[in-house]
Amino acid sequence: MAVADLVLGCMYFGTTTDERTAFALLDRFVEAGGTTLDTADCYAFWASGTGAGGQSEEVLGRWLRARPGVREQVVLATKVGPEPVVPGDPSRGVVGLAPDVVRRSFEASRERLGVEVVDVYWAHLEDRSVPLEDVVATFGGLVADGGVRRLGISNHPTWRVERARALAAAAGVEPFSLLQLTTSYVRPRPDVDVPGKDHRFGFATDETLDYLTAHPDLELWAYSPLVQGAYDRPDRPFPDAYDHPGTARRLAALAEVAGELGVAPGQVVLAWLLGGRPAARPIVGVSSVEQLDQALAAADLALDDEQRGRLDGAR
């Protein structure tokens, strides 16, 4: 486990997190040995004045320009798919993953970021109106053209991930080799959408973990790992999706281990994800340097086998 395994979530940079704070977070993250930055072209349309996204990529672009040489030190990941077609009204549809949309959106992302190459490009959501063959060919084409290094797939059910990877192998194009789902220590009830995000297949499940174990070339990134801070803050109750008896047992085990280690429960969650089998790289969403420092410290936290066994066993 190391700080380099953490991913810095930049979702609110340029909207609820002002640019000065965003720069401070980015500087601190890189200074501490962090490398990987996660954003999306749609961040954060729901928090912006215009109802359109792009602010996060723009802030990252300005930060990269303001810090000569830093581009080579970081891994930049961005995504396409959920930007509303009509700004401010996602109920009227999102841009999705049609080939021309992806290519156009990718160019716009490159422009906002001010880079030639994007290290990881994600399909942010499913778009079943587009044949999966076309999605695979379009994303693979971006790698073949040299604009992207690796491909990621987010909020897709496992069977579609497997099919996309099989199609890529058959077509001889770059496969999706990263998977982004919401993953934390508490587990949601079955049949619930990701709270507030409307992603039916956004949760990593036991089946996901089984698939990842059998496919070690596929890397898992865990979004919203701290459930908006619910582990550490009484003012942030867990969403209804986690309302079942297993949550109480897991929170009791977490409190025990956190108490033994003298750290916050949320830090144990990050360490548990990082050191799991399969491991998950937490995408930490933070809005202050203090919160970031807590996450950075968690990357150095060692859980022994007994503690990990106790945490795993609480169901």
Ligand SMILES: NC(=O)c1ccc[n+]([C@@H]2O[C@H](COP(=O)([O-])OP(=O)(O)OC[C@H]3O[C@@H](n4cnc5c(N)ncnc54)[C@H](OP(=O)(O)O)[C@@H]3O)[C@@H](O)[C@H]2O)c1
């Ligand atoms: N692929 C997808 O569909 C998808 C969806 C969602 C997110 N993401 C990615 O995942 C990243 C993280 O998502 P998220 O913001 O939803 O993550 P989260 O882990 O659920 O919540 C982050 C929030 O938790 C609170 N927090 C963080 N550290 C804390 C600490 N030490 N003590 C107390 N509270 C703390 C902060 O709230 P306050 O700021 O209010 O203090 C912070 O903004 C995003 O930036 C994005 O890159 C991807």
